[in-house]
Amino acid sequence: MNKQPGRRGILACGLMLLLMTMHVPTKAATTPERNEIEERDKWDLSSMYDSAEAWDRHYREVESMVAALAARQGTLGEGADALRSALELRDAIGVQLEKLQAYAAMRHHEDMRLPGPQGTLQRAETLAVRYGEATAWFQPELLQIPEARLKEWLRAEGLRVYGHYFDDLLRSKAHILSSREEELLAMAGKTTETGDNAFSLLTNTELRRRTVKDPEGAEVEVTSPVFYQALYSKDRRYRRDAFEAYHQGYLDVKSTLAATLAGTMHRDWYYSKARHYGSSLERALDAENLPAGVYHNLIGTIGRHLPLLHRYAALKKRALGLDAVHFYDLYVNLADVPERQYTWAEARTLVLDGIKPFGSEYGAVMRQAFDSRWIDVYANRGKMTGAYNMGTYLSAPYVLLNYTGTFNDVSTVAHELGHAMQSYFAKENQPPVYAGYPMFTAEVASTAAEIVFKRSMLDRAADRKERAFLINQMLEDMRQTVFRQTQFAEFELAAHTLAEKGEPMTAEVFMRIGREIYERYYGPEFVIDPGLEVECLRIPHFYTNYYVHRYANSYCAAAAIARQIMAGNAGAQERWLQFLKTGNSRYALDMLKLAGVDMTTPQPIEEAMALFRQLLDELEPLLEAGGAGQ
Numbered sequence: 001m002n003k004q005p006g007r008r009g010i011l012a013c014g015l016m017l018l019l020m021t022m023h024v025p026t027k028a029a030t031t032p033e034r035n036e037i038e039e040r041d042k043w044d045l046s047s048m049y050d051s052a053e054a055w056d057r058h059y060r061e062v063e064s065m066v067a068a069l070a071a072r073q074g075t076l077g078e079g080a081d082a083l084r085s086a087l088e089l090r091d092a093i094g095v096q097l098e099k100l101q102a103y104a105a106m107r108h109h110e111d112m113r114l115p116g117p118q119g120t121l122q123r124a125e126t127l128a129v130r131y132g133e134a135t136a137w138f139q140p141e142l143l144q145i146p147e148a149r150l151k152e153w154l155r156a157e158g159l160r161v162y163g164h165y166f167d168d169l170l171r172s173k174a175h176i177l178s179s180r181e182e183e184l185l186a187m188a189g190k191t192t193e194t195g196d197n198a199f200s201l202l203t204n205t206e207l208r209r210r211t212v213k214d215p216e217g218a219e220v221e222v223t224s225p226v227f228y229q230a231l232y233s234k235d236r237r238y239r240r241d242a243f244e245a246y247h248q249g250y251l252d253v254k255s256t257l258a259a260t261l262a263g264t265m266h267r268d269w270y271y272s273k274a275r276h277y278g279s280s281l282e283r284a285l286d287a288e289n290l291p292a293g294v295y296h297n298l299i300g301t302i303g304r305h306l307p308l309l310h311r312y313a314a315l316k317k318r319a320l321g322l323d324a325v326h327f328y329d330l331y332v333n334l335a336d337v338p339e340r341q342y343t344w345a346e347a348r349t350l351v352l353d354g355i356k357p358f359g360s361e362y363g364a365v366m367r368q369a370f371d372s373r374w375i376d377v378y379a380n381r382g383k384m385t386g387a388y389n390m391g392t393y394l395s396a397p398y399v400l401l402n403y404t405g406t407f408n409d410v411s412t413v414a415h416e417l418g419h420a421m422q423s424y425f426a427k428e429n430q431p432p433v434y435a436g437y438p439m440f441t442a443e444v445a446s447t448a449a450e451i452v453f454k455r456s457m458l459d460r461a462a463d464r465k466e467r468a469f470l471i472n473q474m475l476e477d478m479r480q481t482v483f484r485q486t487q488f489a490e491f492e493l494a495a496h497t498l499a500e501k502g503e504p505m506t507a508e509v510f511m512r513i514g515r516e517i518y519e520r521y522y523g524p525e526f527v528i529d530p531g532l533e534v535e536c537l538r539i540p541h542f543y544t545n546y547y548v549h550r551y552a553n554s555y556c557a558a559a560a561i562a563r564q565i566m567a568g569n570a571g572a573q574e575r576w577l578q579f580l581k582t583g584n585s586r587y588a589l590d591m592l593k594l595a596g597v598d599m600t601t602p603q604p605i606e607e608a609m610a611l612f613r614q615l616l617d618e619l620e621p622l623l624e625a626g627g628a629g630q
């Protein structure tokens with residue numbers, strides 16, 4: 001629950017960033033300097049600030065606004081007018097600070113070697129921290145206004161718009177403790193983070209990484225990016241060696257990893273109990289006003305469709321001609337096609353054509369993104385890797401890419417522009433307080449755009465090899481986003497339950513749970529290597545209370561919406577625009593209902609499963625009739 005409007009920051013989509021890091025980094029020698037790239041292929045930030053002096057001037061203005069807000073301490077309860085003007089000032093600071101920060105961050109990301117933009121970004125971040133400190137009293141003071149009085153004030157012109165904001169804020173009241181108790185909880189903060197910190201230090205610095213020979217015979221150190229990249233290699237020896245080398249490092253320290261994970265599960269349960277929640281799950285979902293049923297619905301519905309995943313694993317085994325299928329055989333594409341390259345002009349045409357089912361209003365904004373330089377297209381020396389959308393209230397929703405022309409890159413364009421559309425329509429239609437969007441829905445707009453785009457590519461694919469390649473890509477998206485993240489969601493639930501019941505949490509216990517889930521998910525044809533058992537101890541997301549279910553739920557919601565859009569259902573386009581325009585002026589589940597999906601029911605998840613089955617039905621004959629496979 002984002003109680004600080006305007007402070008949305010970078011819209012990093014975790015899974016996407018992870019996928020992006022899999023690309024082979026462009027060789028430094030062939031990567032151009034930024035000034036060698038044509039202007040039309042770089043984003044145009046000049047409409048935000050036309051000079052360094054303009055940024056500086058704005059910085060000082062925001063600084064004085066922060067001081068003005070700090071001086072309002074103790075006045076919020078004086079009356080409706082005092083409350084309204086304080087809220088408006090806070091919202092204005094929120095969006096202006098966001099603009100200062102976003103601009104500084106984007107300038108920094110253009111070439112991270114330059115000290116100038118780095119210094120500017122640090123200044124913006126320092127101001128944001130000072131703002132946080134100077135206004136830490138704001139929310140507690142709002143909560144002290146007697147509820148009946150507040151509700152009376154909210155009827156006034158100018159305050160009515162804050163109705164949903166206060167509804168959301170007041171929900172948290174039941175979980176706020178006395179000031180002494182709050183102080184004690186805050187004091188415990190540093191110690192309860194030890195598990196998380198130790199995990200991060202161990203896995204990022206001290207863990208022993210091994211080397212293997214790559215397909216060309218060169219020794220490579222198996223770091224995370226190298227490992228995920230190796231999984232897509234057609235050379236099975238390399239995939240297997242990389243898998244084993246990568247996991248051996250984690251097996252070496254499995255007991256330590258179990259201890260850091262156990263510590264984190266205990267941390268989550270401690271705060272949940274302290275704040276009167278029945279479980280860590282309840283606390284995590286309550287942050288977005290989601291009932292725990294949404295979580296169980298996902299796990300239960302996917303659980304009833306696991307034979308589809310067994311079928312997919314068995315197909316991998318047959319198509320690759322293997323005796324047994326292992327984890328390191330799952331990622332490789334079954335179609336034997338040389339990777340196609342798409343120029344930027346082709347990407348533009350393909351994406352704009354592909355998203356036509358969303359209608360002309362949506363299409364016009366996306367065209368503007370391409371033609372008004374909202375996109376920073378190519379890699380240059382020193383540029384940030386990966387891809388993101390930076391949506392702010394006072395600027396265009398800019399998109400950073402490192403476009404190299406692969407199919408994956410073109411899909412990333414559709415994905416990031418999908419985010420940009422939501423940023424755009426939300427800010428155009430909402431006041432600053434609601435210009436963000438709920439975390440639970442954050443990947444829906446991007447994934448729906450990506451699915452509709454990929455389906456259009458499939459429809460235009462002429463030969464069977466290209467079709468097989470694209471279908472395999474879509475199946476892999478779903479395996480990695482829906483099945484794999486639900487699998488993690490199951491593990492998380494089991495691990496939290498151990499903490500809540502006070503049961504032992506050793507490496508053996510965790511690994512047994514991880515193995516049992518793998519057995520159920522992938523079925524009898526799948527071999528579980530010792531390295532795979534330790535996977536559950538190396539997932540960073542488990543250190544953020546119940547995070548991954550959003551990926552799977554978002555994908556299913558997006559698949560259901562995409563189907564309605566592509567089928568041309570009456571009103572589907574209008575519902576979609578309404579969803580994008582809602583910002584966070586409603587709760588996540590209500591927003592999704594606007595778009596025509598009810599995530600408390602199995603239906604959207606069943607629709608995603610129907611899509612998976614349909615793609616499998618199409619792929620099997622393509623591969624087995626011969627010619628398309630390898």
Ligand SMILES: [Zn+2]
Nearest residue numbers: 013016443446
């Ligand atoms: Zn994303």
